[in-house]
Amino acid sequence: MEDNDPIERETTSDAGEPSEHRASVENGVLLVVNHSRIQPPFSVVLATLLYCAEFVSASVMCAMYHKSEDTIWMGFTITFVIVPAVLIQMALTFFHRDLGRDRPLVLFLHLLLLGPVIRCLEALVVYYKAGKKEEPYVTISRKIGLKKGQNLPMEWEIGHSERTLAAHRNAFKRTALIQAFLGSTPQLTLQLYATIQEKYVLKTRLTLMVITLISVTYGALVCSVLAIQIRYDEYKVRLRPAAYLCMIAWRGLEIATRITSLVLFSTALTHWVIAVGLLNLLFFFIMPWAEFWARKGSLPENVENNFSKLGTTVVLCMFTLLYACINVFCWSAVQLDLTHRELIEKKQCWGRQAAYYCGRFVENLVLIALWYAFKSDFYEYVCAPLLAVQLLVCYGLAVLFMLLFYQFFHPCKRLFRHNVHDCLHCVCLKGGGGRPRPREPPNSYSTNATMVLVPDEHPPDITSQLGDREMADTLDAA
Known part of the structure; x- marks a missing residue:
């Protein structure tokens, strides 16, 4: 992808869909208008469904343990449901800073462990009410950076609806990790252990095990994607x-x-x-x-x-x-x-x-x-050696x-100094002194169209067009 214009450039949104931006200078202020369609909050809905499904199936399983008087397994099942649920409520409240706001209904629903549900509904309401165009603006921090002469990457500003949805997505990505590794993994371990000890499979327990396995896999997937986004924050990555x-x-x-x-x-x-x-x-x-x-x-x-x-x-x-x-x-x-x-x-x-x-x-x-x-x-009825080899x-x-x-x-494999093939080649030729050749410096853009570099060219010096009084007011406001 070649583009010589440092202002107009194709970028990639969080959900992976390309979007076009148009920049213009009006009255000495750089306006960046986003004409992209806001992406639905699929990750928020999926995390909420997994939370509710695991909570309901675990509650049914606890009722069955209570009837059969399996108090130990019932106690562990309740613990692995309540502890992550409480931590999720605290995390959502922390990320959205609700303690300093007058929102009694939201806080009450968090006390009932229904915080993810109301947050998901909020995200859906914001999505359906969002317009296709947002009011353009320039952040104060960018003005200050340009005033100091810093070589900052061009940052496409987004509107209020997109910022709100982005906050919900980021919060639910963190809660998905809490749900997966503080609740679903010990829950799956417990239920699998109970299945082996009882020597038969209950449909309710099997359902809970499937839901927890999906939750854990999704949490690990989120963890990998977050790691890529954090490590290559200068790029808009798309898997x-x-x-x-x-x-x-x-x-x-x-x-x-x-x-x-x-x-x-x-x-x-x-x-x-x-x-x-x-x-x-x-x-x-x-x-x-x-x-x-x-x-x-x-x-x-x-x-x-x-x-x-x-x-x-x-x-x-x-x-x-x-x-x-x-x-x-x-x-x-x-x-x-x-x-x-x-x-x-x-x-x-x-x-x-x-x-x-x-x-x-x-x-x-x-x-x-x-x-x-x-x-x-x-395990005499199971081929133990075959099971061990399969694992x-x-x-x-x-x-x-x-x-x-x-x-x-x-998505950013072209940025690696050495890839997997180079490492394996080095290991195979270690005895002969073979070493992988240094890779050529990568181009600015991936040929696989899976990442887009945030342009690092100097943008137009808009601070020179701003009056000294306006910049002084901006710095005072910061």
């Missing part, structure tokens, strides 16, 4: 359907084999699985803080303006807990940097990713071997789909 299918296969196989390995190990050595889970959780929880102390860094001050150091520490601990829970079951796709204002390290850590998957493969192998050695008589093969397939994604379907 093709083949990339989504590859990621679904990668994440689904990775999570399914991990949970199955833990459940099989727990049926043979019930109490030892608690130690395995706690060691995993503590390791991934302490690791970011150990790096933070080793760097002698300071806590970021812009997590929330009204937070004290204690409040910031509590938020960072909750964020680290979520990060640790993700890594217990699958690769989080990001590395935490508690000293950075975005809390995410943007550098691609290939070494850590390779170490994670190698270590996880070895751990799953050890768990399956211990299960095979101490398995109960029930290892499925985890290998998950790694294979991951490599295929990074080699062929990653």
